[in-house]
Amino acid sequence: xxxxxxxxxxxxAVAVLAAVAAGPAWAISDEEAALLASGCANCxxxxxxxxxxIPPIVGKPExxxxxxxxxxxxxxVRNTTIMNRIAPGYTDEQIEAIARHLASVNR
Ligand code: HEC
Numbered sequence: 001x002x003x004x005x006x007x008x009x010x011x012x013a014v015a016v017l018a019a020v021a022a023g024p025a026w027a028i029s030d031e032e033a034a035l036l037a038s039g040c041a042n043c044x045x046x047x048x049x050x051x052x053x054i055p056p057i058v059g060k061p062e063x064x065x066x067x068x069x070x071x072x073x074x075x076x077v078r079n080t081t082i083m084n085r086i087a088p089g090y091t092d093e094q095i096e097a098i099a100r101h102l103a104s105v106n107r
Contacts (some may be wrong), residue, residue, distance in 0.1 A: 007105035024037075024095075027085075027093055027097075028093060028094065028097035029070060030040070030101070032097065032100040033063045033097035033098060033100055034101050035103045036090070036094055036097060036098050037098045037102055038100070040057065040098070040102070044056065044057045044058075046058050046105060056101050057102055058102060058105040059103070059105065059106070061103060062100050062102075063099075063104055065098075065099035065103060066096055066099035067099065069083075069087050069090070069093065069095045069099060070087075070095060072084050072086070072087035073087035073088050073090070073095065074094075
């Protein structure tokens with residue numbers, strides 16, 4: 001019995017090491033995240049500038065973007081004209097990927 005549990009622990013440790021060695025395992029690839037975020041550029045300038053009344057979204061911290069998008073999705077933002085209709089079109093996983101991509105864009 002002791003021998004069996006030792007084997008299970010070893011297998012578990014190897015699985016953890018393999019996961020760490022592979023780096024972050026994003027469910028959505030960087031390429032797919034960039035594609036998902038490309039539609040945002042129709043309204044939001046991607047160089048940090050903004051059209052009148054449309055705030056810039058690149059270069060902001062990933063967690064801030066993610067929280068804002070989830071708030072739009074949950075219809076918790078006042079004075080929204082369009083984002084409360086756009087954000088529900090994405091899964092939470094896609095929103096995470098979009099935020100990750102936008103946060104990585106250099107202005
Ligand atoms: C049709 C134009 C349009 C598109 C497309 C669009 N947005 Fe927006 N976005 C807006 C407008 C306008 C606002 C201001 C809030 C509102 O009126 O809904 C806004 C606000 C935001 C904000 C809040 C920024 C802040 O500082 O308050 C975030 C974050 C955001 N958009 C992200 C996105 C992302 C990510 C996408 C692509 C998935 C996207 N937007 C696509 C027009 C657009």
